[in-house]
Amino acid sequence: MIECLSCGRRQEPRLICADCGAPLSASLDSFAALELPRKLSIDLAALERIYHDLSRKIHPDRFASRDARIRDASLRATALLTRSYRTLRDPTQRGLYWLELNGEKLSENNKRVPAELAELVFEVQEQLTSMHDASPDSALIADVEKRRIELQATMDETVAELERNFNRWDRVSPEIPDQDRKMLTTELKAILSKIAYIRTLIRDVDRALENSKAA
Amino acid sequence: MARIFGIDLGTTNSLIAAMEDGAPRVIASRETGKALLPSVVAIAPDGAVTVGERAIEMEPHLTVERDGKVSAVGYPGGEYGAVIRSVKRYMGLGGDELAPEDRARYTFTDVTGPVVRFQIGKRVFTPSQISAEILRALKDTAERALADHEREKVERVVITVPAYFNDGQRQATKDSGRLAGLEVVRLVNEPTAASLAYGLNKLATGNVAVYDFGGGTFDISILSIKEGIFEVLATNGDTHLGGDDIDRALVDWLLSELPETVKLDRHVWNSARMAAEDAKKLLTDLSETEIVVELPGHTVRKNLNRDNLEKIAEPLIARTLKRCELALADAKLKAADIDAIVLVGGSTRMPIVRQRVAKMFHREPLCSIDPDQVVALGAAVQASVLMGNQGDMLLLDVVPLSLGIETMGGVMERLIHRNTTIPTSVTEGFTTAVDNQTHVDVHVLQGERELAKDCRSLARFKLGPIQSQPAGVPRIEVTFLIDANGILNVNARDERTGREHSVDVKPSYGLTDDEIERMLEEAIDLGEQDLEERLLISSRNDAEQILGALRKQLGEYGALVDRSERARMDEVAERLEAARQGTDRELIAKLVEELNEITTPFAERIMDAAIKLALEKKSVEDLA
Numbered sequence: 001m002i003e004c005l006s007c008g009r010r011q012e013p014r015l016i017c018a019d020c021g022a023p024l025s026a027s028l029d030s031f032a033a034l035e036l037p038r039k040l041s042i043d044l045a046a047l048e049r050i051y052h053d054l055s056r057k058i059h060p061d062r063f064a065s066r067d068a069r070i071r072d073a074s075l076r077a078t079a080l081l082t083r084s085y086r087t088l089r090d091p092t093q094r095g096l097y098w099l100e101l102n103g104e105k106l107s108e109n110n111k112r113v114p115a116e117l118a119e120l121v122f123e124v125q126e127q128l129t130s131m132h133d134a135s136p137d138s139a140l141i142a143d144v145e146k147r148r149i150e151l152q153a154t155m156d157e158t159v160a161e162l163e164r165n166f167n168r169w170d171r172v173s174p175e176i177p178d179q180d181r182k183m184l185t186t187e188l189k190a191i192l193s194k195i196a197y198i199r200t201l202i203r204d205v206d207r208a209l210e211n212s213k214a215a
Numbered sequence: 216m217a218r219i220f221g222i223d224l225g226t227t228n229s230l231i232a233a234m235e236d237g238a239p240r241v242i243a244s245r246e247t248g249k250a251l252l253p254s255v256v257a258i259a260p261d262g263a264v265t266v267g268e269r270a271i272e273m274e275p276h277l278t279v280e281r282d283g284k285v286s287a288v289g290y291p292g293g294e295y296g297a298v299i300r301s302v303k304r305y306m307g308l309g310g311d312e313l314a315p316e317d318r319a320r321y322t323f324t325d326v327t328g329p330v331v332r333f334q335i336g337k338r339v340f341t342p343s344q345i346s347a348e349i350l351r352a353l354k355d356t357a358e359r360a361l362a363d364h365e366r367e368k369v370e371r372v373v374i375t376v377p378a379y380f381n382d383g384q385r386q387a388t389k390d391s392g393r394l395a396g397l398e399v400v401r402l403v404n405e406p407t408a409a410s411l412a413y414g415l416n417k418l419a420t421g422n423v424a425v426y427d428f429g430g431g432t433f434d435i436s437i438l439s440i441k442e443g444i445f446e447v448l449a450t451n452g453d454t455h456l457g458g459d460d461i462d463r464a465l466v467d468w469l470l471s472e473l474p475e476t477v478k479l480d481r482h483v484w485n486s487a488r489m490a491a492e493d494a495k496k497l498l499t500d501l502s503e504t505e506i507v508v509e510l511p512g513h514t515v516r517k518n519l520n521r522d523n524l525e526k527i528a529e530p531l532i533a534r535t536l537k538r539c540e541l542a543l544a545d546a547k548l549k550a551a552d553i554d555a556i557v558l559v560g561g562s563t564r565m566p567i568v569r570q571r572v573a574k575m576f577h578r579e580p581l582c583s584i585d586p587d588q589v590v591a592l593g594a595a596v597q598a599s600v601l602m603g604n605q606g607d608m609l610l611l612d613v614v615p616l617s618l619g620i621e622t623m624g625g626v627m628e629r630l631i632h633r634n635t636t637i638p639t640s641v642t643e644g645f646t647t648a649v650d651n652q653t654h655v656d657v658h659v660l661q662g663e664r665e666l667a668k669d670c671r672s673l674a675r676f677k678l679g680p681i682q683s684q685p686a687g688v689p690r691i692e693v694t695f696l697i698d699a700n701g702i703l704n705v706n707a708r709d710e711r712t713g714r715e716h717s718v719d720v721k722p723s724y725g726l727t728d729d730e731i732e733r734m735l736e737e738a739i740d741l742g743e744q745d746l747e748e749r750l751l752i753s754s755r756n757d758a759e760q761i762l763g764a765l766r767k768q769l770g771e772y773g774a775l776v777d778r779s780e781r782a783r784m785d786e787v788a789e790r791l792e793a794a795r796q797g798t799d800r801e802l803i804a805k806l807v808e809e810l811n812e813i814t815t816p817f818a819e820r821i822m823d824a825a826i827k828l829a830l831e832k833k834s835v836e837d838l839a
Contacts, residue, residue, distance in 0.1 A: 052444045056609050060638065060699045064219075064400050064601040079640035079696055082611075086635065 005069050015077045023058040023074040030084035040166035051085040091163050114194045131208045148205050155198045219371045221594025226303040226431030229254045230591035231353040239595035242357045256348045257298040260336040266352035274298040276486045285511045287482040293322035297335045304431050305331045305342040307384030309724045319479045329724045346391035371398045373598045377432040378404035379452030379615045383724040402700040406436035408593030409559040421554030429560035431457040435539045437546040443607040449545035449634045450615050451538045458562040464527045465491035499564050525567045545634050556580040621658040621667040640696040650686050654679035672723035754803040758795045775820045
């Protein structure tokens with residue numbers, strides 16, 4: 001329970017006082033901050049509407065002439081709101097965050113190259129090594145630039161795959177059999193670590209391209 | 216509730232605006248009738264401050280005398296007094312960040328410390344103090360203009376800053392407000408403010424790009440506007456790229472044949488800069504103009520056409536367009552997704568800039584609101600939002616640069632990414648690396664590079680004292696919070712004890728709170744007079760200036776006035792001289808105006824005579 005600084009009412013943690021509408025500086029998870037159930041599938045248009053609506057009510061611009069404590073609560077509540085919105089808006093970040101809330105994590109040994117990416121990783125590494133070695137010629141740079149576009153396409157496909165399956169993973173709950181739960185979270189982890197891997201490759205390619213331009 | 220005013224504290228010009236009958240309006244000076252106040256501050260050797268047009272007259276420059284001789288006038292800097300223009304370029308800068316050309320232009324006392332310090336007369340001024348003088352002048356302007364309406368005071372303000380300003384530059388701007396005795400309710404990014412000015416009636420829903428090319432800075436902001444929410448998606452820019460750079464390039468070209476020592480002379484350089492700036496402005500409408508700079512014993516005369524100017528401007532424009540591409544990429548949009556482009560800043564008057572921007576976004580930019588005024592008008596709209604008068608309208612801005620901390624091996628670990636909506640916060644856990652360690656040092660950075668040494672140092676602080684414990688056991692949670700002004704706040708909590716740690720954040724650049732306190736006290740010690748008193752001094756200065764000028768002119772050109780004219784001048788001058796000793800400000804102002812009026816024909820005759828003389832001399836030279 002938290003107490004509203006403006007009207008004194010004690011209530012369940014939220015970002016807005018149920019009585020007087022003043023901002024509340026509560027510590028909430030991202031789903032709770034946006035008043036959503038802990039589900040992976042989220043309608044982005046609806047999410048944006050909630051975010052805008054809450055922002056209109058608790059943003060520091062609305063409390064510029066109030067006392068310092070209320071201004072501070074508004075600042076903290078809005079910081080939490082914007083951070084939560086950014087996390088939930090992005091499917092990958094939402095997936096990772098959801099895992100964390102469910103006591104799971106992409107473990108360190110997930111750094112192993114996912115099998116279906118092995119060939120791609122090998123090819124990219126080879127290209128990057130030759131970029132690094134000599135002063136790369138324009139043909140090589142063009143190849144790497146082409147690779148960058150392909151990687152982005154792979155990324156987009158994988159994220160789309162993630163989103164397609166959100167509904168299925170939303171079934172994960174303490175009520176379903178352990179075995180099913182394990183299987184579903186393992187699947188989710190596999191696809192998230194694939195995304196993490198592609199992201200690393202894209203970052204490496206970007207760096208190599210940037211260095212070749214600087215040289 | 217007292218009104219909140221909107222201030223555009225620009226590199227070249229500054230303005231103050233407020234809402235009136237539901238519409239934002241700039242406030243014009245009662246005396247000059249102008250709303251634009253040149254951001255130029257003159258400080259005399261005795262510390263007397265002048266801001267605006269009259270400060271420009273005191274800039275070091277060359278002038279042609281009656282006998283055709285060219286002489287140097289104005290405050291040349293250092294102990295002889297100085298005139299600072301474009302002080303915004305120095306806001307938040309450390310002494311070690313000054314370029315050699317800055318040091319050619321002004322005299323600095325400290326070129327190593329965390330703040331740039333100008334040496335002027337016997338005193339030292341930081342950029343925040345100089346900016347505070349501009350803010351004070353705007354406050355005076357507004358209060359005088361509004362004197363008829365129940366003597367409204369300017370106390371709470373919104374000040375605009377370039378979107379790409381870093382934490383130090385924002386803090387320095389806030390400090391200048393404080394030093395001017397103003398409560399800075401909010402800092403607002405200039406391009407966002409411009410979108411608010413247009414947003415009131417001209418933009419509905421969609422994606423908007425604001426291209427803001429001013430005197431000293433360039434910003435591009437991409438916004439999404441939906442049901443009164445102005446959400447910035449991405450911003451990019453360069454805080455040292457503007458019309459000033461075009462002027463400097465023109466000066467280099469103008470003076471290219473002269474030896475380096477002559478070029479760097481403050482009088483020569485500034486005369487050339489003034490001529491270059493005028494030519495640049497003329498070429499907005501003309502296709503060709505002649506630039507003349509009179510030097511002692513030498514005249515620089517060059518033709519500049521629009522093609523030449525565009526060639527000089529082209530690389531600078533290319534840099535702005537590159538920034539536009541980066542902002543679009545961060546907003547995850549393509550040029551074709553942009554529904555409207557808004558032009559802001561004096562440099563967007565150049566036809567070539569308009570053409571290039573139109574080409575990049577495949578559409579004609581909007582420029583129906585004066586690009587010099589649109590930011591101030593937007594600041595007034597935001598002030599009105601803060602007063603709760605704009606219904607559902609709300610601005611959601613972003614932090615322009617990533618914020619992080621230095622980790623092992625000098626690597627920058629990003630905690631808050633650029634273009635994150637503000638306010639935002641992130642909490643990071645810290646622990647000890649060796650047994651019984653009592654403090655943990657944290658180094659906060661801002662920037663996009665991977666290595667700490669390539670990012671800008673923002674602040675350092677020490678966590679502790681920590682209870683003696685084995686390495687890795689203590690857990691201190693540090694919250695980095697960026698407020699709606701884009702300024703960082705830090706606090707720390709010991710996770711085990713739940714105790715708040717006080718964090719003594721030492722900014723790497725800028726003024727400490729103690730220093731600001733001292734400056735405020737100093738200002739009071741120096742006789743920080745109330746408005747009336749300052750106005751009186753200002754009108755006395757006006758009187759002194761016009762009386763001095765008249766004496767000098769009568770001495771040299773006395774032959775150009777007839778007896779009755781002379782008698783009238785003497786009579787008014789005598790009355791002004793007497794009034795100047797008294798305290799009736801309005802009487803002094805009235806007499807200054809009167810004297811100005813009756814001496815105008817005389818001044819015109821002097822000008823004609825001087826030109827005639829210069830021409831005669833020229834033709835003699837031509838014959839020889």
